[in-house]
Amino acid sequence: MADLPFTLDQLRILRAIVKEGSFKKAADSLYVTQPAVSLQIQNLEKQLEVCLFDRGGRKAQLTEAGKVLVNYCESILNQCQEACRAIEDLQQLKGGSLVIGASQTTGTYLMPRMLGLFRQKYPEVAVQLQVHSTRRTGWSVANGQIDLAVIGGELPTELNELLDVKPYATDELALVLPMKHPLAKSNELNKEDLYRLDFVTLDAQSTTRKVLDQLLASAGLDVQRLRIEMELNSLEAIKNAVQSGLGAALLPVVSIEREIAAGTLHKPLVVDLEVRRELKLIRHPARYCSRAADAFLNEILPLFSTKSNQTSDKKNIK
Structure with missing residues (x-):
């Protein structure tokens, strides 16, 4: 040759x-x-x-x-790069690298805990987390820049056909109120009560807000009747606003676990309103799966699948 x-x-x-x-x-x-x-x-x-x-x-x-x-x-x-990583894998995870992707909510609140546990088990593996929009994360997996990712949004059609997309867990959307709000004395509310609240939400033009509105509408809530008091650009800002008494909010449960446990937000049950979104695991089926990625898939992800989805069976993600 x-x-x-x-x-x-x-x-x-x-x-x-x-x-x-x-x-x-x-x-x-x-x-x-x-x-x-x-x-x-x-x-x-x-x-x-x-x-x-x-x-x-x-x-x-x-x-x-x-x-x-x-x-x-x-x-x-x-x-x-894949060839180099395959050779590194011969060292039994005493080296190598792992690049994980996630959409905004998952990357902010769920992935850091996963990666912390992974680093405890495999401290010599270099780990990188990339948090971007679902679309950008999907293309990074397709291009081989990310090993695997957990996303909450919808992928473009061409990526759904190219990537291996599997259900991973579900994330619930919950109502939270300031602790001093009059309705915070109740542990159970009706749908109609929501139309009397002032809400703090994400910006109406954000992709995440549009997805959340679609989920609420699918659950039978008239989104147009909700009174929007304030629009902010992050979930953390919304949580702080609610804690300061500026309004109520509908937020992913994974983002408010710490505040609920600390008693700084009240999470009542809303009768006949269950809003859930599916989290998905995405990989490129034709690309090399390193030992580090395999360990993350089979040792770490299953542990958090049961935490994120208490009401459904643990899913096989191999």
Whole structure:
């Protein structure tokens, strides 16, 4: 077989230029000089006998040949990383890495506890948590940047077809009131009581708010009748507002466990109102599953599945 007309270093440099948008920024990100980057690209173009960049503009623009190579570049470098991780796995989890993804609520309140337990069992594994929107997290799993993820939102159709998507647990949405609210003396309320409350909610344009509104509507609540007193941009801000007496809120149970236990929020039962959303585990079925990822899947995730879903059977997530 003839020698390949490029090296892995050249592909890394090419990827960096595309990602950073210029030769100079790529050189800075790789901690090398700009002339070194330019020379490597010139050598690559000479070996391939094509131009990879249109050098007429101020920004590094790929030619058609450049675009073709970049498409393969990401796949080649990901395969190399997977090969390195497979070799690291031979060390019986005395090294290696694990990259976990999560959507906002899951990543903020559930994943840190999971990763804390994992680090106790496997302290030598480098662990990284990436918390983004469901869509961005899904694409990161598809591109091999994340090993696996737990999400609460809906994936785009093309990702549902590409990824292995399995039910993991359910997360309940609960009503919380300030401790000094008149209705906080009651442990049970009716749906009609909700229409007399002033609510603190997420911004109406946020994806999470839209999903929550859909869940409430599906549970038989007239979302349009709810009186919105204030809109904030995070669940933590909403919890603080409720504790300060600024209104009531409907929040994921996983986000208020600490406050309920501490007695700083009141969580009454709302008769005939059960609002649950499904949390899903996503993986790429064709990508290498490292020993670290396998340990997280089979030793850590099942423990929290029962906590997040007390009313349903423990699910097999292998």
